[in-house]
Amino acid sequence: MTEPDAPRATPRIAFLGPSGTFGEEALQTLTDLEPFEAVPMRTMPDALLAVHNDEVDLAFVAIENSIEGTVNVTLDTLIFDTDLHIQREAVLGIRLCLMAPKGVKLKDVKRVVSFPVASAQCRNFISQRLSGAEIVASNSTADAARQVSRTSSKNTAAIGTHLAAEIYGLDVLEEEIADHDGNQTRFVLVAKQGIPAPSGHDKTSLVVFQSSDKPGNLHSILGQFAARNLNLTKLESRPTKQGLGDYCFAVDLDGHIDSEVVADCLRDLHVQAGNVKFLGSYPAAGRQGPRRRRDAVAAWRAADTWITALRSQVAPNPRKNRRLKVVK
Helix, strand or coil: CCCCCCCCCCCEEEEECCCCCHHHHHHCCCHHHCCCEEEEECCHHHHHHHHHCCCCCEEEEEEEECCCEECHHHHHHHHHHCCCEEEEEEEEECCCEEEECCCCCHHHCCEEEECHHHHHCCHHHHHHHCCCCEEEECCCHHHHHHHHHHCCCCCEEEEECHHHHHHCCCEEEECCCCCCCCCEEEEEEEECCCCCCCCCCEEEEEEEECCCCCCCHHHHHHHHHHHCCCCEEEEEEEECCCCCCCEEEEEEEECCCCCHHHHHHHHHHHHHHCCEEEEEEEECCCCCHHHHHHHHHHHHHHHHHHHHHHHCCCCCCCCCCCCCCCCC
């Protein structure tokens, strides 16, 4: 039997490249993982498959945007193409800008290159300020900036990050061009195996496949969460790729699989549906996370002190040390 490879001293983390993407910017916030080697990938599925194939230790990919919703290529790769576990999540505020080679003015732009999720976040700006411009898809916002930096065209611009504009020598023509304030993207760090310990403020992600298409299926699934007072933070259907009308349900809920309530819910779902894919239990992101985790630890300690005090008052059992009488 072949011995498994020893863990790398410096973990390799795949992300959507090239240099200058929001993914790279968000990855740099995970300072507790340093030092690590950031490995740029052409697409987010490529990053996840690199973990699946043991080419890297971890992948860091976008899974949800506050304007455009789920990043489907990420979710579908996690559901159908890999067997990976989410280790944590991170949320990054997204600031999109329009950039172009030196000398190009806003009125000159007839072609806009960007990652489809990013350009979709700027529909109003494009229709109002760049009416009629051709929209060209790229593999990432940084790839768009790199493409535009290499073109000789005087009417092409890219949508991306300030960092990408600096890296690829482009001028920023317009700032903050997203259609809505508060634009945020949620990223997840994914590994081949392992479930982080409960932190006190956790999230569990899973996928429930329908055993059969019948009335009340979704209601019966949701009933398992409602019966246990488990809060769902996300619920959406995704086609199973098996045929029209065949859908599975991707679910995020508050709680950790280490909790008996969550575990009991997943147990019953598995019995009911027959096919539940676990995507991970991990610390939830957000500004309230650290406070909730501190409060959870403090609450547990207070409860433990209370229980210990109560148990100390239990009278000794007089029969505990009495020898059993043997009947002959």
